[in-house]
Amino acid sequence: MLRCFIPVFLAAASIAVPARAEDPVSIDIYAIPSPPVVEAVAKASRDLAKHGMTTFHAKGQAAHVTLYLTRFPADAEARLKAAVADAVKDCRAIPLTVEGTQRTASNWLFLRVDRSPALQRLADLVTLTAEPFRDHAVSAPIWMRDYPEKLPAFERYGSPNVFMQFDPHLTLLANETSPGLAAFMAEAEKNPPKATGQVAGIGIGVVDANGQMVKTLAEFPCAKQP
Numbered sequence: 001m002l003r004c005f006i007p008v009f010l011a012a013a014s015i016a017v018p019a020r021a022e023d024p025v026s027i028d029i030y031a032i033p034s035p036p037v038v039e040a041v042a043k044a045s046r047d048l049a050k051h052g053m054t055t056f057h058a059k060g061q062a063a064h065v066t067l068y069l070t071r072f073p074a075d076a077e078a079r080l081k082a083a084v085a086d087a088v089k090d091c092r093a094i095p096l097t098v099e100g101t102q103r104t105a106s107n108w109l110f111l112r113v114d115r116s117p118a119l120q121r122l123a124d125l126v127t128l129t130a131e132p133f134r135d136h137a138v139s140a141p142i143w144m145r146d147y148p149e150k151l152p153a154f155e156r157y158g159s160p161n162v163f164m165q166f167d168p169h170l171t172l173l174a175n176e177t178s179p180g181l182a183a184f185m186a187e188a189e190k191n192p193p194k195a196t197g198q199v200a201g202i203g204i205g206v207v208d209a210n211g212q213m214v215k216t217l218a219e220f221p222c223a224k225q226p
Contacts (some may be wrong), residue, residue, distance in 0.1 A: 001008045001063075007121070011144065014108050019147065022073075022075070023071060023074060023202070024070050024071040024073050024074065024135040024137075024138070025071065025072060025074055025077075025206050026069065026070070026072075026077070026206065026207050026208075026209075027069070027070070027071070027080070027204060027206055027207070027210070027217070028064070028066050028068075028069040028071045028203075028204070028205055028206075028207045028211060028213070029066075029068045029069070029076075029084060029126045029130055029202065029203070030064035030065055030067055030069075030201065030202070030203050030205070031064065031065040031067055031096065031122065031199040031201075031202060031203075031206050032064060032199065032200045032201040032203050033063055033064070033065060033096055033170070033197055033198075033199070033200065033221065034093070034096065034197035034199070035040065035097055035130060035197065035200040036195050036196060036197035037063070037096050037170070037195050037197035037198075038063050038197075039195065040098045040111060040170075040193050040195035041055075041057045041063040041101040041111060041172070042057060042060065043084060043171055043193065044101070044172055044188075044193050045058045046172055047058045047184060047187065047188075048109075048173070048180075048181075048184055050171065051178065051180030051181070051183055051184050052180045053173060053178050053180055053181065053184070055149050055172045055173055055175060056172065056173070056174075056210070056212050057172070058173060058222075061212045061213060062172055062213055063193065064170070064203065064213070065096070065113055065119075065168050065169070065170060065199075065203075065224050066128045066161070066168070066169075066211060067122060067123040067126040067130075067166075067202075068123065068157075068159060068162065069159060069161070069207065069211060070084060070134050070135070070138070070157070070158035070159045071133075071134065071135040071138050071158065072130075072133055072134050072135055072173055073133075073135055074113050075133075076133040077217060078167075078219075080130060080133045080199060080204065081204060081217060081218045083129050083130065083132075083133065084129055084130060084138075084204055084218070085188070085218065085220055087125055087129040088125075088126075088202045088220050089127070089199075089220070090223075091122070091199075091202060091222040091223070092115070092129070092201060092222055092223055092224075092225055093198040093199055093222045093223065093224050093225050094118040094119060094122065094196060094198065094199050094222075094225075095116060095118065095119075095196065095199075096113065096114075096196075096197045096199050097114040097116070097194075097196050097197075098111050098112065098113060098114075098180065098193055098194055098195040098196075098197075099112055099114055099193075099194055099196070100188070100192040100193060100194075101111045101172075101185065101188045101192065101193060102169065103181070103185055106174075107170040107172050107173070107174075107175055107176040107177070108171065108175065109171075109173040109176060109181065110169035110170060110171055110172060111169060111170040111172065111193055112168075113168035113169050113170060113171055114168075115166060115167070117170055119139070119168060119199070120166055122168045122199065122202075123162070123163075123168070124163060124166075126202070126207065127162045128161075128226065129156060131157050131158065133159045134157075135158070136158070138158055140154050140155070143145070144160070147160070148152075150165065151164050153165060171210070171212070173191075174210045198222075198224075198225070199222055200221065200222060201219055201220055201221040201222050201223065202219070202220045203216060203218065203220070204216075204217040204218045204219075204221040205217055
């Protein structure tokens with residue numbers, strides 16, 4: 001169930017009035033996958049299309065693995081970019097492995113990503129770097145009452161998906177209603193998507209309620225491993 005927390009949090013935290021320039025924005029700091037991983041997303045997208053579904057990737061949204069996502073004051077963007085740039089200036093292209101799919105109870109569909117020690121360390125670094133700049137006034141959504149064990153992380157870091165609850169994935173679909181999803185899952189169980197690639201860089205972007213990129217703020221390439 002954790003895989004649906006961040007998008008649901010964003011939707012619950014949204015304000016039902018026109019956004020103003022000074023309003024907090026949802027910003028994702030993410031790992032940029034290398035071509036083999038992107039191709040796994042593309043293949044899954046093609047397979048889903050055969051069943052009548054259109055993934056975020058097929059709509060032109062960039063594949064990415066969220067490292068830390070929460071709301072930030074609009075005037076914090078420049079300071080956030082500078083801090084992240086400094087933190088990842090010596091980053092190396094660590095391994096990134098896709099291993100299967102996951103479907104949530106609310107029909108979000110993901111490619112699972114291995115939570116390797118190296119990827120965990122990168123997510124931890126990004127979280128500690130970015131957290132001081134976040135919107136500290138954000139309130140926990142009502143659904144978190146059912147997950148009290150996650151409340152301390154949310155209150156401290158503005159996200160329940162950090163540190164030991166870090167749950168890396170690549171989002172394919174959100175709240176999918178097509179009956180074709182069941183057929184796709186049956187096929188994926190027999191032949192699970194797999195790919196081995198690398199983290200090619202770190203990005204920062206404004207995202208929508210589904211965690212999909214609206215505006216890229218910065219991207220920092222990682223040096224290839226020797």
